[in-house]
Amino acid sequence: MATSAPLPPVPGAHSSTDTVAAKLKRKLVSLIQPTVLLGPAGIWLFLLLVVPTLMILELSLIPGFRPGEPAGAYGLGNYTKIFELIDGQPIYLWVIARSVLFSVGSMLICLFLGFPVAYWIAIMAPKRWQNLLLVSFVLPLWTSSLLRSYAWITILRPTGVLNSLLGVFNLPPVDILNTQTAVMIGLAYNYLPYMVLILYSSLEKLDQRLLEAASDLGATPQQGFWKVTVPQTLPGIAAGCLLVFITNLGDFVVPELLGGASSMTMARLVYNQFLGATRNWGFGSGLSMVLILGVSIAIALLLKYGDQKAEDF
Amino acid sequence: MAQTIAKNLPTVETDTKYDVELHNVFKVYNGETAVRGIDLGIRQGEFFSILGPSGCGKTTTLRLIAGFEEPSAGEVLVRGKSMVGVPPYRRPVNTVFQSYALFGHLTVWDNIAFGLRIKQKSKSDIQRLVGEALHLVKMDSFARRYPAQLSGGQQQRIALARALVNQPTVVLLDEPLGALDLKLRKEMQVELSTLHKELGVTFVMVTHDQEEALSLSDRIAVMNEGRVEQIGTPSEIYDFPKTPFVADFIGETNLFEGYVESVDAGLMKVTTQQGLSILVKPTAACNGSTSDPVVVSVRPEKIQVTLDAPGSRINCFEGRLIHTMFLGTHVHYVVQLLSGDRVTVMQPSHVNGSVSAEAPLYIHWAATDGLPLFTQPPSH
């Protein structure tokens, strides 16, 4: 009878099993909670980012891989091809350099045009107008970036809007369309709103009392700007620049439409390898991996650098 | 200007020359008048406090001196020079901000060196002065830290060092201890006072804490609704408040509103709205004639409590005890008089150990313990 009947609870034992159970439960929860919270996004990222990247990595290691053809042996041919000389010129390196030049140029234009605007909206404009101003600045994003780029053709072409305007003021016409300048203008125009948004959110958080403190310590408004405003918003500036740089690097429409006959960029080169005449997916993957690596390094630098600064706030 | 600052630090001038003067200063923000005609003279080397409840205009007054605000009317002078149109960065004053406003992107050392670098001091001077300032606030070992790695009290010291290192004519302190807990506040009060004595620089402190103002200041300006109600030493302010507001705001007091019934034998007889008759000695400021409206202020510690009716009937009223609070050295009573007035009484705790809640009791005070005050603020 004693064996089959449930044992009467022994007070001490009961409480001790209780705490063990509670501990186990807590431990379980602490294990499950992150899984539940991170699971959906994790699976999403794994399937749509990690797996495809690994696939591209594999393709990049099969020299000259083309879909529908038997894959060759693994090798680094796709990567060494990037350094290939054609007519004594490292053509693919030039393409990469040009892409970086376009991206950096556009990034700088965005920064120099965007900072004053963001500064004005965040600090000088009346508070109740801020949201309206921001929305109006972001409004161009509602149209396709392609349409906006076509609009730039209309503006920059020899008898376009720009030259008509210059004519009104008796100024000599400029021939910008189909130059690298046009590409940077077009790219900058497309990504300026993002830069303004990021800089705004950074400037808006800027503690105005710090500027008063600087002024109190003898800093003129200019000195205050360079010694306080800029360092304080540096993480925002870095984030904005990086975003513009990375997105510019992947844009091939603007260089193609505004850049003239010598406008081959990395993005277009990758596109050509995948969906163009050669269908050299292997080389395309190799180029993609280089692009991914470059962007990753840039982000890593930002995280490291941004972190150092951010922890002080 | 730099010379003025440099000259200032060692000199402790004792004459009554003013470091800061405000002449009939007004400040209007978006149609709201924050400061309504202030006249102040802050003497060289003194520890001057501007005391008042929040919204009284005290911080605005400080910002007018610092130059973050320009007066709508009137004039601010520092060392006799008009500051009209002089931006903050050209004024020989430095501020310790309420929230410290330390630069998060700079180390403690760089924060303190900020002002010196702006003034393009030599490297060796900066090295020496920053070192001294750090030592002064006992933060020598924290030079390489960032502000976010410091506690509130430590940040406060750095803010202080950052202001003092520039050797300003006047140091402005905006609620400098407001964000600290009680114990730390007490400690910092002592340090602030010591620093002031050591340096001899003029301190102008804004605070809403009357105890802090009373314990630290050489003189205090009590502000209310954009005006200065009274300027005086802590004891003047406490013992001889000029207005009911000052009497009420500084320490605790009982206010009886009424009018002068008669003046007789050097005593005013004041009848309150509740029908109490109070005898009080007129003062130079308040020696009103019959039917003038007045307020009589009686400090709680001046009032006696007895269970039996006392011999003297002067200012003696019957009441019931409705609340007792034991405060260690003192006991705090709230007594409801038959007239309905509630009176606060403070007694040393060894007296009248057991006052029961039901029994009738009597309170009384001497005619010289009350202070008659006019209800209107003094006109300028």
Place this chain on the structure above:
Amino acid sequence: MPPVHPSDSRFSGRSPRLSASRRRFLQLSGAALSGAVLTNCARNIGSGSTDASPASPASSSGGGDNTLHVYSWSAYIDDDLLKSFEQETGIKVVADIYDSNETMLAKIQAGGGKQYSIIYPSDYMVGQMAELNLLSPIDKERVPGYSDLLAQWKSPSYDVDNKDSIPYAWGTTGLVYNTEVLTKPVTDWSYLWDNKKQLSGKMTLLNDVREVMGFTLKSLGFSNSSKDPKQIEAAYKKLAQLKPAISSFTTDGWRDQIVVGDLLLSHAYSVDGIDAMASNPKLQYVIPSSGATVWTDTIVIPKAAPNVDAAYKWIAYTINPETAATVLARLKFATPNRKTLELLPKELRENPALIPPDAVLKKCEVLANVDTATDLYDRYWTQLTSG
């Protein structure tokens, strides 16, 4: 049809070149930008008249008799066509569109196209799909009016005897120029080199390696699909001479500029060139005398087609001269069908820009697969467009 190059497989990867090419370029770029290139299935047309949900790809692969999935260039599909087909046959049509042959192939190869019974690949893509064993042979018995095909399309180089495809529409790739400024008629490719100075900065070429290298090879007297490295190099060298005068390589960006007169000459697909002529009567599209590229869009039935009967009904309906003439007249495409040609409006039928005289057409060539030479083409192209 002229010199035959066995176009068995591989690609020449041409950019879009339908009359609605601007719209398609927008889609193309939009899709590419959004990273959806490989799975592009831009939209379902006519979803109002066809309820796609009960016949989802998976279930329709069993062969529901009442639904036909079509995968096509956007130009060939419109709501009227779908409605009238459904009224006549009772078969619902679900149409998906693609913007490049490679996009379509990628989707089919990736297994995302099992529901389609009708696809519209271009010439070279037919060969490639056949090589990959993706197509089922066409039963000519079930294609009414097959015998009406013009001689040139009875057995095209890309698909001998039309074994796997039915040609549906065709066009050329030539030059469009401003006759007001360039008063001397442009007749051949050599004009570009001869008038380099005048054309400098006012001339665009297509952003397409095979089209550009192809016409340069033609101008040198070679096949536009040469696999000979020496010939290809010669073409590259000749192009490099022209390069400084080229304003840009663009498939579509030239149109507005040539219409307003900022450009004088553009390398263009016939549909776009004829379209531009309508915007500015001073423009003229020509097919150079040494021969241009001729391209053909076809209709095929994939091997995995779930609804072959409906597919033949669709073919019969769309190549019916009256239906085809309506569609092609709107698109300004040429037709390979004699009876359809007769039904085209006179101004199209007799427009040498749209339908060149036989003598010229004889010199035209399909861009055929160049096998391993594609890498060489691509390298020279990268060099050309980045130098």
